[in-house]
Amino acid sequence: MSGSSADSDTRMSAAQHEMVELFMHFGHNLGLPKSVGAIYGLLYATAEPLSLDAIVTILQISKGSASQGLRFLQNLNAVQVVYLPGQRRDHFTAERRLRKLANGFLRERVEPHLEHGADRLDRIGDAIDPDDPNAVHLKKNLERLRNWYRKSRQILPLVRNVIG
Amino acid sequence: MSGSSADSDTRMSAAQHEMVELFMHFGHNLGLPKSVGAIYGLLYATAEPLSLDAIVTILQISKGSASQGLRFLQNLNAVQVVYLPGQRRDHFTAERRLRKLANGFLRERVEPHLEHGADRLDRIGDAIDPDDPNAVHLKKNLERLRNWYRKSRQILPLVRNVIG
DNA sequence: CAATTTGTTCAATCATTTTTGAACAAATTG
DNA sequence: CAATTTGTTCAAAAATGATTGAACAAATTG
Incomplete structure (x- = not known):
């Protein structure tokens, strides 16, 4: 028909x-x-x-x-x-515009995980026992992880910029 | 021990x-x-x-x-x-250096898929039947897809730059 | 070189995720 | 408002993907 x-x-x-x-x-x-x-x-x-x-x-x-x-x-x-x-x-x-698609994906599937990850880092910090002989190592590498999160956040606007 | x-x-x-x-x-x-x-x-x-x-x-x-x-x-x-x-x-x-980690991931898990995707695009082009009433639409959107691939390739060096 | 330690492989098992389809609710029609 | 169409939900089934563990090979030791 x-x-x-x-x-x-x-x-x-x-x-x-x-x-x-x-x-x-x-x-x-x-x-x-x-x-x-x-x-x-x-x-x-x-x-x-x-x-x-x-x-x-x-x-x-x-x-x-x-x-x-x-x-x-x-x-x-x-x-x-x-x-x-x-x-x-x-x-x-x-929807065929890459910009819209990528935005949706970043908003729904990427950003929530980044948020969640940042919370987790705080939890790890709280869980470090100062008496643990490993404490120094853990603190140092926790800092390093925070840096990773900082960088991944920097990447998002960059990606949006290229595809926009 | x-x-x-x-x-x-x-x-x-x-x-x-x-x-x-x-x-x-x-x-x-x-x-x-x-x-x-x-x-x-x-x-x-x-x-x-x-x-x-x-x-x-x-x-x-x-x-x-x-x-x-x-x-x-x-x-x-x-x-x-x-x-x-x-x-x-x-x-x-x-390995705790983000740069090395991200490079490994991009090399092993991202780039191969991009390659493969580009091949597929060529295959789609070959599969378009010129008599199909949809042919014009398909060609137009295939072009659009090629553009996506171009942009995702642009993003890789940018990412490497931020995390470097 | 026989005995032991170490690490790999892969078929079988287990766990997770996706898909199905039938029962349902909501909207539309005459 | 009864009948029909349309779309959603969700428990069960199917498919997929990860893990196990036992059999094996390679390397090391005394």
Whole structure:
């Protein structure tokens, strides 16, 4: 009813397939589930927004996976909902601007860990027993770690600058 | 025979324990197995080089895990072997210079994926069917992806510069 | 060179994470 | 408002990835 050629709604072209695999592998690198990479890859390689149902059919994954994966991608600002007039279903499209994508990723997946790490460093400091013969060594290397955190924080704006 | 206090060979101090956990979590972020983070954390928090056997005893992990984890860390240049005179066993010590660590990580875990990704992009280009109505869209976005790769390559030297 | 120590390998096991799918709730339609 | 469509949730199943430990090889010792 909606597609132009017979099965443009149910099958990927070879190039789309390659894109799906590219993003699956890339996502896997970053510790994301395969389904998330696949969904993003498909949307990236498709001009028109796709419904959840189309994604399920084309990628042959379960509705549950698709639903969770899409939510995840929306939280990252990697996918947007497009409301098509007269269409009941939500449709989804990939955010293709690297700046937006990287920002989402840094905000959701990198910064929280940096925060958390800084807290942990404080906890280590508190846990050093002054009587421990190792105390001097521990203090010195804790300082060194704080330095690492300082540097990783410096890198963030730099990255934003290059990709902006 | 070698330790000074009763069980300095078999137990961690509270601070050491916190360090182990810090690196376990951090490593997990980067997609490394827990055991790898734990080993590095222990070595980081310990002034003297430790033998494989000491690591097994203190962390309570299997010899196999320790052996594999140490090899992995050596490949990353995150751990070095120290040959102690008169000691038969290998002893291991943590590389604590961020520059060396980050270089190892970039070289072993980041750059190969970038290479591989570039190859994939070429494959996608080859897979685009000129008759596909989507071809224009695919070509445009493939170009965009090449741009991403270009930018991520720019980031590497920048990172090296900040941490150097 | 036999006995012992040390470290590696890898198949089997265990733990964690992801995916599935059926039950459900919410929204929409006629 | 009953029927249908759409999307979410979550317990169970499947898949993936890490760890174990026993068998092995290499090196060292007396």
